[in-house]
Amino acid sequence: MIALGKRRCPGIGGLLMSENLDLTPEAAVRAVMQDILGLDAEQVAAFTPDTELFGALPELDSMAVAGLLTELEDRLDIMIEDDEVDGELFETFGNLVAFAEMKAVE
């Protein structure tokens, strides 16, 4: 899932923030869900496109969603605008991955 060796910057004075390894959008969404929900990798690997998110997972409250969007921006190097976010986006894991994939190719 991880493509190594891209966006490597010269190491002047420590590591630059943009020096991240490229993730597929789906891998990035799984990693963020793992961090936010405090799950292990196996549990998040079991998420399918139909897995319900907002409303079904108590840890995923509106504050967690705020952090989730910013983390996706950071990990995929994208910007998510206010009007792109609606309730449908967080209904299922599949919706969120589809959105991340759409943003990543923009």
Added chain:
Amino acid sequence: MTATLEYSRYEFQGNDELCLRVGGHHAKSILLIPPLFDEMNRMRRMLVDVMRLLDTNGIGSALPDLPGTNESLFRQEHASLAVWRQALTECSHILPECKHIASFRGGCLIDDFADDLPKWRLSPAKGNALLRTMMRTRMASDKEAGLSTNMVQLTDEAQQGAVNLAGNRISASMFSELQDAVPALSDDVRTAQLETSAHKGDIKLPGSALWLRAEPDEDLLLSGAIATDLASWILS
């Protein structure tokens, strides 16, 4: 982990600010700079666990309150990154034994108050990312109250004086500083990232991103890994 917790005080602009101390009698000590805003609350337990573990390794530590946070009487809307750097400078005057700095998340944005000390950073955060999360939290709570707010409106409101974001009074200067703030480049930095992070680091640590959780929590796997790496870094 039976280390004794004590409080020191440092003076800043006429107020006494508190600074949590563990193992002040040790020859070596480290100054910890906490995460900023809500992330600090979610990680405080973990940071204090790190302090206790460092003590068992013969290393003292200090965790200052930033003005406007915790018990501080400083008005939060007067706080800014520049103010916090000044406060850390004042705090460091009462801690001459601290020859190393460890900063966490947003704390990495203000660890450049001391150019000459070696720095260790956990998952450094950009100011704009902290700001966008706080704005999104405000927008979510507004939405629940039947209001519609967007980031442009909140940015305009901040420029009028101060804006309330996720329970924080953010001044115009704090808002503007956060928009552009990134951790300062330095010749002597060791960067730690979590194993789940896509960012490269000098070391990857096991454990969970407590700063992203809905509630504060502890993670002894992470605090243990941090204390172990800090101890070998300080003693090397």
